[in-house]
Amino acid sequence: MTHPFQELIDHLPANARSELSLAKGEFLFRQQQPAAAIFAIISGRIRLFRDLPDGSSVTLHVARSGETFAEAALFAENYHCHAQAELETKVMRLNSRPLLEAIALHKDLGLHLSQILAAQVRDMRAMLCLRDIRSADERLLAWLRMKARGEQMNVAIDRPWAGISEELGLTKEAVYRSLTRLQREGLIERADRQGRERSEVIRLMRRP
Amino acid sequence: MTHPFQELIDHLPANARSELSLAKGEFLFRQQQPAAAIFAIISGRIRLFRDLPDGSSVTLHVARSGETFAEAALFAENYHCHAQAELETKVMRLNSRPLLEAIALHKDLGLHLSQILAAQVRDMRAMLCLRDIRSADERLLAWLRMKARGEQMNVAIDRPWAGISEELGLTKEAVYRSLTRLQREGLIERADRQGRERSEVIRLMRRP
DNA sequence: CGATAATTTGATCAATATCAAATATCGTGG
DNA sequence: CCACGATATTTGATATTGATCAAATTATCG
The missing domain is CATH 2.60.120.10 (Jelly Rolls)
Known part of the structure; x- marks a missing residue:
């Protein structure tokens, strides 16, 4: 480190x-x-x-x-x-x-x-600033956008969501549920879920 | 300024x-x-x-x-x-x-x-850190404690609570209600309310 | 004194925390 | 390689709390 x-x-x-x-x-x-x-x-x-x-x-x-x-x-x-x-x-x-x-x-x-x-x-x-966003979905989305790198708007998730939830000021349950909602609405895609690199990639979908 | x-x-x-x-x-x-x-x-x-x-x-x-x-x-x-x-x-x-x-x-x-x-x-x-405190009462109390100066644990409030509410990530209504609750529970005292200096002083009561 | 901003209280609602539990995954040692 | 325990992810049910909308009251400032 x-x-x-x-x-x-x-x-x-x-x-x-x-x-x-x-x-x-x-x-x-x-x-x-x-x-x-x-x-x-x-x-x-x-x-x-x-x-x-x-x-x-x-x-x-x-x-x-x-x-x-x-x-x-x-x-x-x-x-x-x-x-x-x-x-x-x-x-x-x-x-x-x-x-x-x-x-x-x-x-x-x-x-x-x-x-x-x-x-x-x-x-x-x-x-x-993130913490000022009340809605869990919006807050998570904003966080993902801040983290996103490159034209593709990909975010590499390299640690358990529980830790990210804390950073966001949400419970892990709230975050998991937001993830599924955002995915259902087509705002994000989740990939590489199974990878042995224990890492996941979130792709933000073009849809301002 | x-x-x-x-x-x-x-x-x-x-x-x-x-x-x-x-x-x-x-x-x-x-x-x-x-x-x-x-x-x-x-x-x-x-x-x-x-x-x-x-x-x-x-x-x-x-x-x-x-x-x-x-x-x-x-x-x-x-x-x-x-x-x-x-x-x-x-x-x-x-x-x-x-x-x-x-x-x-x-x-x-x-x-x-x-x-x-x-x-x-x-x-x-x-x-x-304050934002990690979910309860409005606790969050406000922690904020007051951070601001408190002196042995007396007094906090001078020199601007409208609406602004403080934003800083705390709460609505003004939530803050006003917390203030009355904290006062009712004897955790704070409010003084100098009417002063033409348009300022108020909150005193934190000794009660760990 | 009137206008404006600040404070206060009320009713309702929606959202997230919480508690619980099931499933899946990972890491490890046998 | 597999079994097993620990950790992570997921889903469900419920309760609580603060947001929101509304309105009344009070203070402040010209």
Whole structure:
């Protein structure tokens, strides 16, 4: 798995990064603790949440395999939330200090970091936009359109629909049913279903 | 209105920025057109959407007053979507060239840009997280908790609930009803309702 | 004071969540 | 290669909730 940060990582001294393993329930860092690194998930899942003065807490993010998190910690004195492993989890740790030094030295890196973050902003805005679509069919269709590549408007589905459903903010049942409806209405075609590559391709049909 | 980009803007030569007025329906830029600037909305609303090979289109974002957009255009050859004013709209335009030059010169600016973007990423992740909460009451409560400041857990509401409802992905009716339910259950208190400052304060009650 | 926008309450409906269960597929070890 | 368990996909029945449409009330601003 190659992270968006890969190029940054490659320009860092070896001692700037390390790999950590966390048991389920273990904390990667705690709210208030001095911020010293940002992270990328290799495998597993980390929940970020904040304790509030009234004793309650709010979840701010659940980071999954391949994702980075705590980027804002680069610019903060302390972490503003807890990071707890929800599963046995492996993360890559990038120390702020050498990262900032590398950026100061090599100004392309700073821009590159901005580029990575700008892409994330763009993608997340699109996901938020999707969430504004109330109808399951329309939301799924919009998601497929965003993912579609090429003149053919094909979308390769490379992971279980259950995960995609979560991303869409729908239950898996709702998504499966939408898929059948969209297919029945001729808006999509499903192919390669049986392939041993455990992958499926959705083709969007020309029909604005 | 002070943008997050303000500090960046202050470090730019005057000719790097300009203010544009768009009529309702007018395009700020078009998909495929060479990318030459990023923008911040002064007033009005801009919809970003992409045309797809099959003739359909998807909305990627609706940027509102105070927001910036097209940041990724800094790093792209061409715009990857259209930007169209949904209302009469004023935007601040920041030309990519001088912006990139200023960053190359003054490396703090690059970091500062990263910082702005990292904050946006953090905030948007939190908003996405909110959307995963299905119950209107819970979602609103979580939003209030995120916004709450200080030991007192007060939230200043400085704009109509209709706008907040949209941000939450709920209708205004749903939000008003949630507010009364939460109040009835003693989870929140509403104060300063009548104030001529047209603002209201929600106080979260200690009750984890 | 009148006009406009914001807040509130009500009734109804449609859609998705939920719970349950059947079928299909995949991966693995024998 | 096959059997078996785990995971993924699919379909069904039902309930809940928020969307929608409507309308009343209240606040805000000239």
